[in-house]
Amino acid sequence: MSEKELGKKLDRCLADSAVKLGAGLGLGIVFSVVFFKRHTWPVAFGLGMGLGMAYTNCQNDLRAPYLIQRNIKVIAKRQ
Amino acid sequence: MLRVCLKGANSAARKCLCGNGVPLHPLQQCRSYTSGGSGSSAGKIVAASVLTVGGGVGGTILYANWDPKFRANVEKSIPYSDQVFGLALGPAAPPPVINKPRKVEPVQISSMSEMWKDSKQPKAKEVEKKAEQPDAEGPPAPAPQETLEEASAQVAQILSAIGEVPSVPAPGTHEAEAVPPPAALKGVPAAAAKCTECEHEPAVKERPEGEVAARLAEQDKAEQDLLTSLSSNLEDALGSTAKVTLQAIGAQEAALQAIAQHTRQLREAMEAEAPPDKKSTQWRVLEDALSERSRSVDEAGAAVLKAKAELDKLRGVIDGAKHLKIAAARPSILAAEENLHSMVVDLDSVVTRVQTAQSEAKIVSQYSELVNEAKAQFQKELNSITPEIQANWKGLTGKLTQDDLNSLIAHAHRRIDQMNRELAEQRVREQIHIDSALEQQKLEDKKALEVAVSTALEHNREQMRLEQEKKVEETREVMEAEMRTQLRRQAAAHTDHLRDVLKVQEQELRSEAEEILNSSLMEKETEYRRLTQDQLDSFTLDMNAAYARLKGMEEAIDSHVIAEEEARKAHQLWLSVEALNYTLKTAALNDPTEPLEGAVQAIKESCAEDEFAQALATALPSESLSRGVYSEASLRARFYAIRQLARRVALIDETRNSLYQYFLSYLQAMLLFEKAQEAPPAKLSAEDLDTFKLLSYAAYSLEHGDLELAAKLVNQLKGESRRVAQDWLKEARLTLETKQVVSLLSAYANAVGLGTTMAP
Numbered sequence: 001m002s003e004k005e006l007g008k009k010l011d012r013c014l015a016d017s018a019v020k021l022g023a024g025l026g027l028g029i030v031f032s033v034v035f036f037k038r039h040t041w042p043v044a045f046g047l048g049m050g051l052g053m054a055y056t057n058c059q060n061d062l063r064a065p066y067l068i069q070r071n072i073k074v075i076a077k078r079q
Numbered sequence: 080m081l082r083v084c085l086k087g088a089n090s091a092a093r094k095c096l097c098g099n100g101v102p103l104h105p106l107q108q109c110r111s112y113t114s115g116g117s118g119s120s121a122g123k124i125v126a127a128s129v130l131t132v133g134g135g136v137g138g139t140i141l142y143a144n145w146d147p148k149f150r151a152n153v154e155k156s157i158p159y160s161d162q163v164f165g166l167a168l169g170p171a172a173p174p175p176v177i178n179k180p181r182k183v184e185p186v187q188i189s190s191m192s193e194m195w196k197d198s199k200q201p202k203a204k205e206v207e208k209k210a211e212q213p214d215a216e217g218p219p220a221p222a223p224q225e226t227l228e229e230a231s232a233q234v235a236q237i238l239s240a241i242g243e244v245p246s247v248p249a250p251g252t253h254e255a256e257a258v259p260p261p262a263a264l265k266g267v268p269a270a271a272a273k274c275t276e277c278e279h280e281p282a283v284k285e286r287p288e289g290e291v292a293a294r295l296a297e298q299d300k301a302e303q304d305l306l307t308s309l310s311s312n313l314e315d316a317l318g319s320t321a322k323v324t325l326q327a328i329g330a331q332e333a334a335l336q337a338i339a340q341h342t343r344q345l346r347e348a349m350e351a352e353a354p355p356d357k358k359s360t361q362w363r364v365l366e367d368a369l370s371e372r373s374r375s376v377d378e379a380g381a382a383v384l385k386a387k388a389e390l391d392k393l394r395g396v397i398d399g400a401k402h403l404k405i406a407a408a409r410p411s412i413l414a415a416e417e418n419l420h421s422m423v424v425d426l427d428s429v430v431t432r433v434q435t436a437q438s439e440a441k442i443v444s445q446y447s448e449l450v451n452e453a454k455a456q457f458q459k460e461l462n463s464i465t466p467e468i469q470a471n472w473k474g475l476t477g478k479l480t481q482d483d484l485n486s487l488i489a490h491a492h493r494r495i496d497q498m499n500r501e502l503a504e505q506r507v508r509e510q511i512h513i514d515s516a517l518e519q520q521k522l523e524d525k526k527a528l529e530v531a532v533s534t535a536l537e538h539n540r541e542q543m544r545l546e547q548e549k550k551v552e553e554t555r556e557v558m559e560a561e562m563r564t565q566l567r568r569q570a571a572a573h574t575d576h577l578r579d580v581l582k583v584q585e586q587e588l589r590s591e592a593e594e595i596l597n598s599s600l601m602e603k604e605t606e607y608r609r610l611t612q613d614q615l616d617s618f619t620l621d622m623n624a625a626y627a628r629l630k631g632m633e634e635a636i637d638s639h640v641i642a643e644e645e646a647r648k649a650h651q652l653w654l655s656v657e658a659l660n661y662t663l664k665t666a667a668l669n670d671p672t673e674p675l676e677g678a679v680q681a682i683k684e685s686c687a688e689d690e691f692a693q694a695l696a697t698a699l700p701s702e703s704l705s706r707g708v709y710s711e712a713s714l715r716a717r718f719y720a721i722r723q724l725a726r727r728v729a730l731i732d733e734t735r736n737s738l739y740q741y742f743l744s745y746l747q748a749m750l751l752f753e754k755a756q757e758a759p760p761a762k763l764s765a766e767d768l769d770t771f772k773l774l775s776y777a778a779y780s781l782e783h784g785d786l787e788l789a790a791k792l793v794n795q796l797k798g799e800s801r802r803v804a805q806d807w808l809k810e811a812r813l814t815l816e817t818k819q820v821v822s823l824l825s826a827y828a829n830a831v832g833l834g835t836t837m838a839p
Contacts, residue, residue, distance in 0.1 A: 002807070003717075003721050003724050003803050005802075005803075059736075059737055059738045062731075062741065063736045063737075065802060066733045
């Protein structure tokens with residue numbers, strides 16, 4: 001159903017953001033510990049990158065129906 | 080102005096800043112100074128600008144007051160300036176109207192002349208001629224013009240009078256010729272009265288034709304009488320004058336003769352040396368001749384006086400005739416005048432001749448007197464010397480003595496001496512005498528010349544006047560003749576025109592009569608045809624009606640059979656449609672109905688021949704056949720979830736679909752409150768296409784069972800809301816379609832059933 005699509009997208013968003021944040025955090029910690037002498041900023045940087053990626057992914061996912069494709073053939077996958 | 084202000088402020092500020100250093104405090108001071116300085120200069124600038132603007136406006140108003148074109152331009156270009164101008168100057172003057180130079184005078188004159196002519200037209204002809212006559216004696220040039228004008232007016236009258244009384248103009252033209260001569264023979268008071276009538280022309284009405292003719296005849300007669308009387312008068316006067324003048328001339332001639340004879344005789348008597356008795360007879364004869372001469376001279380004088388009186392009388396009569404102003408009498412008047420003139424001339428010449436003769440006679444008589452005087456003197460002397468001797472001394476030569484003879488001779492010698500002396504004296508005084516005589520003669524000659532010149536001048540003048548009159552008379556006759564010919568031509572043209580008009584009229588009338596005949600004939604024909612056609616039509620109608628009824632009966636019987644067949648089929652159809660309807664009702668709350676395939680198949684079988692039902696059966700969407708459709712209730716329930724979601728994504732569309740927009744949209748949905756259900760208007764306007772409004776309209780329509788309207792409203796959603804509601808919309812469409820088709824089918828089945836049940 002089309003009304004359930006948004007919910008699904010948002011779920012995906014959340015999941016994705018959780019993953020990205022986590023990954024960002026992780027990488028940030030790693031880099032902070034390994035390369036940058038336990039400064040805080042790589043963590044923040046990583047978190048930020050993760051958040052940003054999650055944000056962008058979410059946005060793209062939500063925008064996907066509005067993108068104009070070059071090929072006219074539209075394959076709509078329904079669940 | 081703003082720039083000036085700014086410049087002023089800037090310059091002031093710069094001055095202040097440049098003047099001071101960097102520190103803040105002085106800057107603050109400076110700032111206050113600049114504000115103060117700039118305030119005063121600004122005030123000045125403001126005042127100056129106000130003055131400039133006021134001056135400009137005032138100048139514009141003044142110039143507009145002076146130049147209306149400028150005012151019009153400004154009013155056109157600046158919107159409310161006309162009101163300002165109206166307040167300040169009053170309304171604008173309208174553009175000056177250029178009056179064309181009106182040619183009043185010639186128009187009026189021509190119109191007056193026209194009026195005069197036109198007003199003269201309805202008058203009787205004698206009045207026209209009367210108007211003609213008073214002008215006849217004036218300068219000859221206007222007279223022919225006016226006669227022509229009158230002729231043209233008359234002609235116009237003739238032409239215009241065609242439609243009224245055609246018979247009148249013809250005699251009128253002929254009468255016109257006779258009218259002028261008699262017209263003028265009325266007496267002077269009549270003429271004066273007619274003249275005043277002429278002046279009051281416009282007031283007089285047209286007289287009837289009969290009266291005109293009578294009056295004309297009357298006037299003709301009167302004029303004729305007058306003419307005859309006048310001519311007789313003239314003749315009488317002429318005759319008497321001629322007689323008297325001839326008498327006078329005869330008397331003058333006789334006097335001349337007598338004078339001549341007397342003079343001759345006197346001379347003879349003077350010069351001849353006849354014997355005494357013959358002398359006495361001669362003297363007696365002379366005396367007789369003298370008395371004769373004096374008598375005849377007296378007679379001649381008296382005759383001349385009488386003749387002059389007669390001539391004056393004749394002149395008076397001629398003047399009287401001239402005053403009467405009759406054209407035909409003019410030649411006789413002219414002849415009389417000529418006669419008069421010739422008589423006067425003759426009389427004058429005769430009188431001058433008599434006068435010369437008389438002067439000659441005077442000379443001769445003077446001479447004779449002188450001679451007589453000398454003789455008497457001599458006789459006296461002789462008597463004084465010889466008193467005895469008688470008169471007849473020629474026969475006494477024998478009686479005379481020597482002494483007497485000597486004394487006679489001495490006396491004679493003395494006399495001769497005396498004579499010689501006198502002669503010498505005379506010779507001396509000759510020149511003086513001659514001069515004085517010449518002078519006298521000159522004076523007398525001058526007097527005589529003057530008299531002769533004046534008489535000759537008089538005669539010449541008279542002659543010229545007579546010639547002039549004659550010429551005038553001739554021209555008048557010529558003009559009259561011409562006018563007569565023109566009138567005759569006009570009359571001929573008029574008769575021709577009449578003929579033509581009558582011909583044309585005849586033709587017109589004939590064609591009219593023919594037309595009328597033809598039209599009535601055609602009418603009758605068409606009437607006859609119509610009647611026959613009607614009969615035919617009615618018969619055909621009856622036949623057709625009978626045939627149609629027969630046909631109808633046959634068809635009714637056939638249709639009965641068909642109708643029963645139809646009824647059976649319809650019943651079957653209806654049953655199958657009912658089955659379909661029943662399947663539609665098997666929808667559970669959130670599940671679709673059973674697939675409609677079976678029922679549709681049954682329908683298709685039941686109505687194999689019915690195309691409409693077949694079409695409808697195939698018109699069902701395949702989804703409903705295979706899967707079934709949702710019920711309204713489930714759709715309604717689903718709608719609320721959709722609504723919630725649609726509200727949440729109301730702001731999202733192609734342009735706005737970032738995550739931030741999503742956040743904003745959610746915020747909007749939380750903060751915005753709309754009615755749960757709102758009745759949709761009959762027409763959707765632009766502001767009704769808002770998502771929230773549409774959703775509330777759709778909710779209302781759903782609550783009231785109008786799925787179709789709800790679907791339509793949901794269809795108006797845009798952007799993400801639309802995408803969210805897409806599935807619901809599709810389901811709603813399916814349901815609606817199926818329902819429509821099924822309702823159509825049931826309606827059709829019902830109709831067919833109704834139709835068939837009506838048959839028996």
